[in-house]
Amino acid sequence: MTVPARQNLYRKYRPKKFSELAGQEHISKTIQSAIATGRVSHAYMFSGPRGTGKTSSARLLAKILNCQNLQKDKNGLPDCCCVCDNCRRIEEMNFMDIVEIDAASNNGVEDIRQMREKVKYKPAEGKYKIYIIDEVHMLSGSAFNAFLKTLEEPPESVIFVLATTDPQKVPATIISRCQCFDFHSVSRKTIQTRLEEIVALEHEAGQFPDFEPEALSMIAECADGGFRDALSILDQISSSSISEKITLEQVLEMTRRLSYSTLKNIAASVFEHDLAALVTVLNELYVKGYEPLTIARDLLEYLRRCMLLKIDSNANQILDLPTEQINEITSQIKDINVRYLIGSVTRVERILMTLRNSLQARILLESELIKLGLGDEIFASEALEKRIELLEQKLAGLKRISMGNQVAGRTASARPIEPTTVSAPVRRPVPVAPLPKPSGYSNAPVSTSTTRSLNDDLSKLRSCVEKSSKIISSFMETANLKKTSDGVITLTLAPNFAYEKLKEDKSIDIILKAAKEIWPDTVKIVVSRIGTENSIADNRKNPVSQTPVQRVDMREEIARIDEMSKQKVKEKQEVSDALDVFGGDIISID
Numbered sequence: 001m002t003v004p005a006r007q008n009l010y011r012k013y014r015p016k017k018f019s020e021l022a023g024q025e026h027i028s029k030t031i032q033s034a035i036a037t038g039r040v041s042h043a044y045m046f047s048g049p050r051g052t053g054k055t056s057s058a059r060l061l062a063k064i065l066n067c068q069n070l071q072k073d074k075n076g077l078p079d080c081c082c083v084c085d086n087c088r089r090i091e092e093m094n095f096m097d098i099v100e101i102d103a104a105s106n107n108g109v110e111d112i113r114q115m116r117e118k119v120k121y122k123p124a125e126g127k128y129k130i131y132i133i134d135e136v137h138m139l140s141g142s143a144f145n146a147f148l149k150t151l152e153e154p155p156e157s158v159i160f161v162l163a164t165t166d167p168q169k170v171p172a173t174i175i176s177r178c179q180c181f182d183f184h185s186v187s188r189k190t191i192q193t194r195l196e197e198i199v200a201l202e203h204e205a206g207q208f209p210d211f212e213p214e215a216l217s218m219i220a221e222c223a224d225g226g227f228r229d230a231l232s233i234l235d236q237i238s239s240s241s242i243s244e245k246i247t248l249e250q251v252l253e254m255t256r257r258l259s260y261s262t263l264k265n266i267a268a269s270v271f272e273h274d275l276a277a278l279v280t281v282l283n284e285l286y287v288k289g290y291e292p293l294t295i296a297r298d299l300l301e302y303l304r305r306c307m308l309l310k311i312d313s314n315a316n317q318i319l320d321l322p323t324e325q326i327n328e329i330t331s332q333i334k335d336i337n338v339r340y341l342i343g344s345v346t347r348v349e350r351i352l353m354t355l356r357n358s359l360q361a362r363i364l365l366e367s368e369l370i371k372l373g374l375g376d377e378i379f380a381s382e383a384l385e386k387r388i389e390l391l392e393q394k395l396a397g398l399k400r401i402s403m404g405n406q407v408a409g410r411t412a413s414a415r416p417i418e419p420t421t422v423s424a425p426v427r428r429p430v431p432v433a434p435l436p437k438p439s440g441y442s443n444a445p446v447s448t449s450t451t452r453s454l455n456d457d458l459s460k461l462r463s464c465v466e467k468s469s470k471i472i473s474s475f476m477e478t479a480n481l482k483k484t485s486d487g488v489i490t491l492t493l494a495p496n497f498a499y500e501k502l503k504e505d506k507s508i509d510i511i512l513k514a515a516k517e518i519w520p521d522t523v524k525i526v527v528s529r530i531g532t533e534n535s536i537a538d539n540r541k542n543p544v545s546q547t548p549v550q551r552v553d554m555r556e557e558i559a560r561i562d563e564m565s566k567q568k569v570k571e572k573q574e575v576s577d578a579l580d581v582f583g584g585d586i587i588s589i590d
Contacts, residue, residue: 010231013198014056016091017080019073021060022194023186023227024053030181031057032077035064041179043151043160045136047167048183051226057183058132058161062098063090065159066126086126097123100132109142116150119158129158136162137169144171152177185225188320192220194227195234202238209238214248217322222255256294258285260325263302264332266295270344270373271336278373282366292361293352300348306333307341340375347372391578398572457481461489464514472507487523489515495529497561503527 015021018028027046034040044061046054060080064070068084080087089095101115115131123129133139139147151160151174162178164170195216202208211219211234219237223230237246237254252259262285269278285295308315309326310333316326333341351368358364458481466473475498479491491511493499501507508525515522566586569575579585 008232009198009202009235010051010228013231015053015060016082017073018060018064018077019079021053021057023190024057024183027057027181027183028060029075029077031061032064032073032079035070035078040065040159042154042158043162043178045162045164045167045170045175045178045180046183047164047180049185049225050165051223051228051230052183052186053227054163054183055132055134057181058130058163059090059098061159061161062095062128062130062132063087065128065130066090066095066097089125095125097126097129098132099130100134102135103133104135104138107139107143109140109146112139112143112146112150116146119150119154122155123157127157130161131158132161132163134163135165136174137164137166141171144174148173148177186227187225188217188220188223191223191225191227191230192216195219195230198231198234209241209244209246211246212248215246215251218248218251218255218257222257256290258290258295258298260302263298264328266299266369267302267306268332270369271332273373273375275370275373278369279366282369286362292365293355296348296352296355296365300345300352303341303345303348305329306336307338307345309333310336310338310341344372395575395578398569398575457483460518461511461515464517465511468510468514469507472502472510475502475507476511483519487519487521488526489519489522489524490526490528492528492530499527499529 018032021028044058046057048054063080063086064078066086067080068086069081070078071081073079082088082091086095090098099115099118101111119129119131121129154160160178162170162174167175167180192213195211196213199208199211199216203210216234219230219233222233233255237251240254241250243250248259251257262281265281266278269275269281282295305319305321306329308319309329313330316323319326321329347368351365355361355364458476458479461481462473462476465476476491478496478498479493479502482490482492484490489511491502493502502511508527512522512525515525569586570579575586
């Protein structure tokens with residue numbers, strides 16, 4: 001004996017007229033008003049989450065456009081009669097002028113070309129021919145291009161209805177040619193009311209169990225704003241149960257959701273820092289077969305409710321919870337700081353993301369919830385870790401900036417470091433205090449105007465060199481500059497590390513390039529050492545002391561420059577803050 005096929009609830013209880021389209025009244029009223037005024041568009045786009053009535057609304061639009069005997073609803077707007085021949089045939093899905101296309105499986109350009117060839121034919125039975133393209137975002141780029149012109153200027157008797165759950169993937173050129181309607185997620189209260197109506201109708205018809213209100217409320221919550229998901233769960237539970245009345249526990253077992261009391265116990269263990277009770281509750285859930293991902297998901301929703309009720313005691317208009325639960329949650333979080341609740345929600349959300357890729361999800365969830373149960377201690381340590389991380393980032397930035405002003409940790413026998421060219425934005429030269437002269441290095445008294453002129457020239461040249469190399473610019477700090485009329489610039493230094501680096505060909509090329517930007521007639525850069533004949537000869541023309549200079553210990557010179565570099569870094573606000581927090585001193589700068 002063959003058992004007749006039973007129709008699914010979500011197909012059986014599809015809305016038959018716009019007045020039955022629950023949760024999307026803003027769309028039904030707009031379309032009905034357009035029908036009443038005769039302002040029907042040639043193309044519509046319905047977008048929104050799954051199971052919210054997009055395809056049903058497209059069929060209702062086709063029905064109301066082809067209805068032979070329009071009726072008026074309680075608001076005075078036109079609606080389907082549901083009794084004429086066209087309405088009945090549309091409900092039975094055998095009306096020739098309604099063409100439904102699944103773009104997920106017919107997404108090629110050839111499919112669209114075939115549709116374009118058929119569009120030109122007039123309706124066979126009704127007033128309008130309706131093309132419903134479901135999941136239109138799945139069309140290929142070529143298919144969209146082929147569809148564009150037909151969508152823009154279809155025949156007068158053709159109307160396109162595009163449905164999609166992802167409107168971001170639909171080209172703007174397609175969207176601009178449609179009237180767009182956004183379908184919203186349906187509230188849990190609206191879904192529960194509709195479920196109660198369906199359960200009452202099915203129960204009266206016989207062989208359908210009755211449901212507790214709490215059970216229907218949980219089904220509505222599991223539906224996540226979609227009518228179709230709610231009816232599918234209702235159909236599944238009613239078909240798999242032999243009891244006369246479905247309880248909340250049966251729904252929780254079928255949907256693998258945690259009960260309110262279980263979530264309340266987990267949250268209480270966390271808020272009261274009772275880690276032993278927390279581990280016990282988690283172990284009981286594992287024994288019952290609950291997955292860590294399920295526990296974290298439901299706990300996140302519960303903590304969100306706690307957070308919202310702590311911020312606003314009237315948040316139940318958003319949460320839509322029973323009054324008893326609202327009172328219990330409010331009492332539970334009475335002494336909990338709102339910052340702790342916000343941090344808890346953030347931490348559990350991060351746990352949820354990590355659990356999907358974890359090899360030991362159970363251990364990860366237990367350890368993270370135990371940390372959460374430690375209370376303010378864990379959040380204080382997290383704040384300290386973030387502050388340390390921020391300070392480390394700032395210190396790393398300071399190291400990169402100060403590399404041009406340091407020669408750290410090098411000895412006379414160390415490997416010479418090649419100057420690197422660091423591009424930097426053009427900026428106004430900042431006056432830099434001169435470094436103390438090494439012992440034995442002194443200048444003879446010169447006129448104030450001459451000294452000022454030489455110092456200004458050296459500052460200009462250093463600023464220009466700094467654009468290409470901050471290191472070479474820092475080496476020039478102790479130099480004396482002299483220009484001659486034949487385009488030769490002489491830099492005179494004590495015999496130290498800076499002198500050795502400046503006399504390299506690469507350094508001279510950089511300085512010559514910078515000098516030509518300031519003095520175009522410059523032809524040559526000479527780096528000389530105090531005490532040489534050239535230097536003495538030059539000193540006679542530009543009076544500089546000819547006092548014999550003692551040789552400077554290279555190690556002492558490096559240590560002096562290193563100490564001054566450390567002092568400059570210590571003057572930075574971020575570094576001084578770090579030293580105040582953690583103590584210690586700067587050992588070296590790389």
